[in-house]
Amino acid sequence: MADHILAHPGFADPVHDAQSSFRALLQALARPGTLHAVAAPPDPPAPLSPATAAVLLTLVDSDAPVHLAGPFALLAPWVAFHTGSGEAAADGAAFVLADALPEFAALPTGSDEIPEASATVILQVPALKGGPPLILRGPGIETMQEFAPLGLPGDFVARWAANRRLYPRGIDLVLCAGDRIAGLPRSTTVTEWR
């Protein structure tokens, strides 16, 4: 296990790669549906994509526990070593790492008084382009933004609308594929392309 951890190092330059990845995250959430490249670690362990690994290394630490869902559960030692984060249950996690959209009802969505006490879902998808096109509206978008990731469930628009109705409570979503990310904050309204 120790070999596995050391075979897949963290950021080549922890300070500047984290800064540059954070700026990508900040832009991604401030401009929903636009794609941003992160400074990825050189050789992330499977099944992490470089972008997913960069997001974890940038945001997760002992103050912000992550829940590793599905195939990512195997990565617990790597995540613990490189971020210092313990593993959390889904209902107590600041971040949920998944490759299939989790049921939002099972995650913390904050309260009306403290809406920020909610989970951010880091969703690894096959691609951020080429999927069924969605139309995004809301803060960060001049008029509307097209976004067509692969790997979202068929009922995504309805599930996101339910999340949107909780506002200002709600789940924020960061999608990762390859070395790119896109953000979908709770303030964004999503409709199907017609």
Add this chain to the structure above:
Amino acid sequence: MKGYNFAYLDEQTKRMLRRALLKAVAIPGHQIPFGAREMPLPYGWGTGGIQVTASVIGRGDTLKVIDQGADDTTNAVSIRRFFAKTAGVRTTTRTAEATVIQTRHRIPETPLTDAQIIVYQVPQPEPLYKLEPSRTETRRMHALADYGAMHVKLYEQVARYGQIAISYDYPVMVNGRHLMAPSPIPAFDNPKMHRMKALQLFGAGREKRIYAVPPYTEVVSLDFEDYPFRAGRAPHACALCGDTASYLDEVVTDDRGGRMFVCSDTNHCATRRERAA
């Protein structure tokens, strides 16, 4: 700089600030508590803005710092030097060249672009503070979007003064949901916040709050149909560059009542004079 991390703060503090900033962007206008650190300058000198800038800035950035529109006042100079020293970043006084602009109480006259981030220094992040001093209460008022008290305050001003008499830190509604303090910028600058192309970040160090307004977000100054919001400026032309549209500072020039009005935005004024020369 030896002995310090890049941009002064340690990485765990930056991660804490960065997580708060992402939540702030996701909930425009909502204040997020954060663990403000002791900084090498006192509260009231922009410690909130500095911590936000430190968690955002990178080696490739160019930083501009203004204090009431001026690049050359003590606060602006010392913060610019702080980041030149601790982060080694390029600094500038030209608005168009900057990628990150930290500001105390002004928004530059030059419209900001989508490649820029503006960081406001905020003394009091709670717009309801003077109406309701309890944080527990104001948090509930924000949760319920119960902003009647602020409208009553504006109404009382209309009844007493015949107008809404707030000249700075004029309260705004963000994204139609959260009442927000725009920091003590003049009401003149409020319209610039509305659907601004740049990302707007706010840091209050003493009060330990962060909030944000993403690009193209609705920012509406509170008013009444029959008493609409008006952005006031002194009815003069700048004595240096002649601008009749910029925000002006009144400068007392002697002890016999002499005074002049000059642009508060020093870079804007200098650029206009360069072009005219």
